Amino acid sequence: MSNKTILRYSANQRTNHWLVAILFFMAGLSGLALFHPSLFWLSNLFGGGTWTRILHPYMGIAMFVLFLGLVFSFWRTNFFIANDRQWLRRINRVMVNDEESVPSVGKYNAGQKLLFWTLLLCMLALLFTGLVIWRAWFSAYFGITTIRWAMLLHALAGFVLVLSIIVHIYAGLWIKGSVDAMLHGWVSRPWARKHHELWYREVTRDEQPRDVPERPLTKKG
Template sequence: MNDNKPILRYNANERTNHWIVAILFFMAGLSGLALFHPALFWLSNLFGGGPWTRILHPFLGVAMFVFFLGLVVRFWRANFITANDRLWLRRVDRVMRNQEEGVPPIGKYNAGQKLLFWTLLACMLILLVSGVVIWRAYFSAFFGIGAIRLATLMHALAAFVLVLSIIVHIYAGIWIKGSIGAMLHGWVSRAWARKHHELWYRDVTGDKTPHNHGGKKG
């Protein structure tokens, strides 16, 4: 076995899907902020002014949801919470200190990434449903004022949680060296895979030799 040979973590289609969602997120987010509060209306200049911002925002949101579903289809099987994930969460303080003692081995994604995945999916669903209710050009006429007000509130709350979640996602990607590179060119080193996602490393390499975590494995 060549210990220097990198491992493919994300193929070209997966990376393209991810970056399309990322671009649409920023576009939908900025256009949404422009419509959210008068102090941020200047952001509408990025989209050709207020009317165009109002027109484009819901379509950007729908496109973001559709492409995000592509990620869901690709990755949902790898995001179920396991017993090791629950133990990992209880010992996340050790992970934050980069201390592996007592931290169980994990699969392709750790518990934090899995919780983020399901949070993003929930937010996307709420944004889609609430966005349809308040989409004046096509759908809002079918709903009462109470439903529109509730949908507006839910839309803002879901957007707020989504933005915070993406900030955490970006920070974690920067904090764990090699994560951003994996989504840029697709490859990670064997040492990175063994250290951060040992169970996944064993699956893709066939190397069943356990890495020393200094404690029980859950």
């Protein structure tokens, strides 16, 4: 049984994820080109300043629409449970790869759930503020004060989104097997049981839980 793998992400989910990732980098680079004159050279990647201004909002809209596909796929598994609060209290054990001493979690741990909701809030903020400052279509309906506030909030949401994605990439590389799951869709049973035991027991019908100490374990030496 330990040699059998478990499907973590379907082909549609993986394709959706990587399309969002590509659009994120394209929208991010074009946004940086428009953010400050010192970064305007990035506009050469999109055919110059005019094309960058034209393409940026459309790439943002496409990214948001595709991101909604991920939201519809994963929102049910990103609600917080009691174990998540205990997991956060013992996150220091997770950071030293001692997950045996933290409570079991479902398909996503508390850190991943926080990231999911942060990404959703940032995406919504970028969408609505982006519409306000989209000169070709909507900015004429708003006053200059509203546009200025929207530009500030747009930049702030973009900054938080970039930081969140950096954390997402780092965590994916740090937890061995996470990137392979999004590339190929499958994970091993030992990986699933170690990192997401409640989800492992749900999909395998394995009712035998691992023992979790009441207090964090300390390592000698």
